[in-house]
Amino acid sequence: MTEGDRLDVQPVRGMRDYVGVEGAHLLSLLAVFWEQVALFGYTPCLTPLLEEAGVFFRSLGESSDVISKEMYTLLDRGGDPLVLRPEGTAGIVRALLSNRLHQDMPAHLAYAGPMFRYERPQKGRLRQFHQVGVEHFGDASPEADVESLLLSWRFLTAVGIAGDSCLQINTLGDPESRAAFRQCLIDHLTPVAHTLSADSQRRLHTNPLRILDSKDLADHQALIGVPSLQDFLTPSARDHFDRVCAGLKALGMPFEINPRIVRGLDYYVHTTFEWVHGGLGAQGTVLAGGRYDGLVRTMGGPDLAGVGWAAGLERLMLATFPPAPSPPCVVVMPEDEAPPFGAHQLADAFRHVGISAMVWAEGSMKKRMKKAAQRGIPHVVFVGQAPEHTGTVRLKIMATGQQYTLSPAQAVTVLTGGAL
RNA sequence: GCGGGCGUAGCUCAGUUGGUUAGAGCGCUAGGUUGUGGUCCUUGAGGUCGUGGGUUCGAGACCCAUCGUUCGCCCCA
Structure with a gap:
């Protein structure tokens, strides 16, 4: 660029900087997350931002918008198709298989990091956003669902928004239940397809279950009289869900069953859930997940059960307060223009006893x-x-304006709680 | 991807029916204060009015496009 041209200093559309308190806010949520997952015995599993494209094409299902139009794809210099990860679970499953973790079941894995989706940016919806999430492999029992849900509740409680949020759960049943219901839905709605919203007419071919989730009034009309997915559950699927609900009740977790909760990613079966925060508008879902028993097999691994969830940190940031800023406890100011003899040594002496210090x-x-x-x-x-001033420094208490002449060692002692 | 709102100084915003050198508060700079703050007073700097076209004698105001942002839809965390 020639002299005089100005660099375009905007970040890429839909991506942003987290400066100062915002950075601290994000990090504080991460700290809460890692603290809670550690209490539940989860281990970190941090995977690359880039994966081979097949990892996502295979796992997410071609009908989902995330796959069909929201992925950042690129070719590396060798011509291999890569994808900036749009979600966490697929990469975790890939890592599970890469590292042969499936030979040591059960596995409890936790992750955090940026995800990328090429969507129209909106408040609470960015193109680079940050998620935290957990995955529990190798346990098909309802107790695994209950534990995962309990962890989500503990996390949101620790973050401070559980009281403003509502847990909605549903079951999609096992694959047989789901397929039977799907066909029933198509059979019922195809004759009245012309009354459906344009979006739902499209869904009828791509993902009919999502019509249940529609906000369109005409769609609600068309759905009257259509049987519920509940009617198609096999006895074992019914039993699984009942036991999950019973487990939540026993723990005192508030929840409501919402038959319209349908996850957008194709790999979900059985239990599915969303924590919705009031007051976040259209982007109110703050944490969501469910069971995905077929996924590991789909990706070429053994037939392993799995259950987990992910939460969006940007949305949590909108719903929570940032931590109070924490300025350094003490600032050392050299008075002379000459080299600041002793300033750094003194600042370091403070740091050695755990007091944050800077030199200005x-x-x-x-x-x-x-x-x-x-x-x-x-x-x-x-x-x-x-x-x-030889051998002495002056310590000023800003709140009172009082100033004391002390030896450097005394100054450190005073700030560690010692007497003057 | 679709529809609506917004875009003036670092920040929050004024800017009259289009009409001279575009304003305020906060912040920033330097000082009033004998090496040291939070109040007050003064000084100075800082704006291609998001960008590019167009209409007009004349555009920050009007029109078009574009970029960004925001709300809803879609999607999803």
Whole structure:
């Protein structure tokens, strides 16, 4: 670029920076997540952002929008098709197989990181967004669903929004139940297809179950009299769901059964659920997941059960308060223009006892003090080389304005709680 | 991908029916204050009015396109 041209300093559409308190907010949610999953015995499983395209084409199902039009695809220099991951589960399953973890069941894996979907950006919906999630492999019992749901509840509680959110659960049944219901739905709706919304007419061919999820009034009309998926459940699928619900009740978890909850990704079976936060508008689903017993097999592995969920950190950020900013406890200010003899040593002495410290050498003293007050820094230490200051520093308590002349060692002692 | 709103200084916003050198508050700069802040006063800097076209004697205001953002749909976390 030629001189005088200005670089376009905008981030890529739908992607953003997390600066200062926003960065701290994101990190604090991550900290809560890792703390909670550790309590449940999950181990971290961090996978690459790029996967071979087949990982997602195979797992997510071609009918889903995520696959058909939202993936960031690219060819690497060798000509291999790669995809920036649009979700976490497929990569985790790939990692499970790559690392032969399926030989040591059960596996409890947790992940966190950026995901990429080429969608129209909106509040709570970005093209690069961040998810945390858990996957539990090798346990087909309802107890695994209950435990995963309990973890989701603990996580949202620790983050502080469980009370403002509502857990909705449903069952899709086993593949047989689901296929039978799907056909029934098609049979019922095809004769009245012309009354459906344009979106649902399309869904009738791609993913009929999603019509149940429609917000369109005409669609609601058309669905009157259509049997429920519940009517198609096999006895064992029915029993699985009943036991999940019983487990949640026993734990005192609030939930409601919503027969219209249908996940968009094709791999889900049996239990499916969403935590919806009020007051986030159209992007209110803050955490969602379910059971995906066929997925590992679909991807070329053994027939392993799986259940898990993912949560969107950006949406959690909208629903929670950022942590209070934490300025350094003490700032060391050299008074002399000469090299700041001792300033770094003193700052490091504070750090050695766990007190955060910075050295500010630049600018007039007035400017530095003003900035210190602005940022809420509680303590300032002045160091200088004037003869009368030999061997001493001056510690100022910003809240009171009081200032004490001390030896460097005394200053450290005072801030660790020692007496003056 | 579809429909609507918005886009003026670092931030929050004014800008009269299109009419001279585009304003305020906060922030920033320098000072009033004898090496040191949070109040007050003064000083200075900072704007291709998102971008590109068009209409007009004249556009920050009107029209078109485009980019970004926002709300709804779609989708999903």
